[in-house]
Each structure stands twice: as structure tokens, then as C-alpha cells.
Amino acid sequence: MTQRNDAALEFLLSRRSRPAKTLVAPVPTRAELLPLLTAAARTPDHGKLEPWRFVVIQGAAMPRLADLAVQAGERLGKSGDDIAKARSQFDLGHLAVAVVEVQKPSPKVPAIEQSYSAGAVCLALVNAALAAGWGANWLSGWASHDRHFCQQAFGLADNERIAGFIHIATQGATPPERPRPDLSDLTTWMQE
Structure with a gap:
């Protein structure tokens, strides 16, 4: 057994994402963001493939992406509400990290495990940001x-796709706690 880390366990038991629409400036500097990315990059990646980036x-990338989301929504025939929602994550965003899943050929690591790893990176980045005192939220959406x-x-590239947008900034409002899953409904104990 490794050394117990009660502070880390307490953090995980009480962690709560912060809705992206409630995040405000300031955002992490590059120097403050690099340790968060480093922590996320420690995610298990099933064969050291690093199937993500x-x-x-x-800055100016946010309104550019908002405009591209509108163009995409119009091209796809999305409703006005769907387009507005896709646009808003960039209009309201201050800093986000796109976690890009990068599928790599591997005789040992199936594509699904590479997808799981990219998803784990998203959660690890959210948790690292929250642990560092920032507000953070993992978003995706049709765009x-x-x-x-x-x-x-x-x-x-053809072998890449977005696993998620991790918005990181200062928490503007404390979100209310939400109901959590009932473990008795989700857990099966196998003894034999």
C-alpha cells in the first residue's frame, strides 16, 4: 500500500466543476497553466502512445471560434438555440484548452482505449485546475x-478529433451542490 493522501482524497470526494458561463477573468498565465497541463499529461495512456495533445x-481565438461555430451551425441546419449555445462557449470563454484525441496505429492498444485515455486527460485537467484554485468546466457540444x-x-488531421474543451478561469459564483449518484444502484460486488 502506498502512503495515504487524505487531502487528495478529500478533494476528489468534494470536487465540483464550475459552469463555464460563471467563469470570469483573470485566467491562468502560461506559467500557471503549464503545471496543469503537466498534471493532465500524467494520465494513463495504455502503452505510452500519448494519444492526445x-x-x-x-484572446482573439475565442471570437474567431464563435464565428466559425455559427457558420457550422448554419451549414448543418441547426436551430437558432443550438447555434447560440455553441457560440456562447467561445463568446463567454476567457481561456480554454482543447484536448485533441490523436488516434495512433497500434497492434496492442485498440482505438477505444485511446479514446478513454483522451477522456481521462480531460478530467485530469479539470481536476488539476480545480486543485490549483481555478474554476474549470469540461464542455463539448455538437460543434x-x-x-x-x-x-x-x-x-x-484525419486521425484527430476533439475530446473536450476545458474552460479554465476564475470562479465567478459558487455553484449549488447537485445530487450525486446512489452507489447502491450502480455497484455490484463480486465475491466469487
Whole structure:
């Protein structure tokens, strides 16, 4: 057994994402963001493939992405509400990290495990940001799954896709606690 870390366990038991729309400036500096990215990059990656990479979005990139989301929504025939919601995450955003899943050929590591690893990076980055005292939220949405938007916005290669946008900034308001899952409904204990 390794050394117990009660502070880390207490953090995990009480962690709570902060809604992206409640995040305000200031945002982490590059020097403050690098340790968070480093922590996220320690995620298990099933064979040391590193099937993900980071794109830090801030400044003028936010309104550019908001405009591209509108164009994508119009091209796809999305409703006005869907377009407004996709646009708002960039209009309201101050800093976000796009976690890009990078599928790599591997005879040992199936594609699904690479996807799991990219998802784990998203959660690790949210948790690192929260642990460092920032507000953070993991968003995706229809635009993140639209190939044309992703290629136009981020220049993604054919083997890449967005796993999530991790918004990181200062917490503007404390969100109310939400109901948590009932473990008795979700857990099966196998003894034999």
C-alpha cells in the first residue's frame, strides 16, 4: 500500500466543476497553466502512445471560434438555440484548452482505449485546475463533433478529433451542490 493522501482524497470526494458561463477573468498565465497541463499529461495512456495533445485557446481565438461555430451551425441546419449555445462557449470563454484525441496505429492498444485515455486527460485537467484554485468546466457540444468545424478551427488531421474543451478561469459564483449518484444502484460486488 502506498502512503495515504487524505487531502487528495478529500478533494476528489468534494470536487465540483464550475459552469463555464460563471467563469470570469483573470485566467491562468502560461506559467500557471503549464503545471496543469503537466498534471493532465500524467494520465494513463495504455502503452505510452500519448494519444492526445493540447490546443490552448484565448484572446482573439475565442471570437474567431464563435464565428466559425455559427457558420457550422448554419451549414448543418441547426436551430437558432443550438447555434447560440455553441457560440456562447467561445463568446463567454476567457481561456480554454482543447484536448485533441490523436488516434495512433497500434497492434496492442485498440482505438477505444485511446479514446478513454483522451477522456481521462480531460478530467485530469479539470481536476488539476480545480486543485490549483481555478474554476474549470469540461464542455463539448455538437460543434466539437463536426469534422468541418474542427478542421477549420484547429487544423485537425484525419486521425484527430476533439475530446473536450476545458474552460479554465476564475470562479465567478459558487455553484449549488447537485445530487450525486446512489452507489447502491450502480455497484455490484463480486465475491466469487
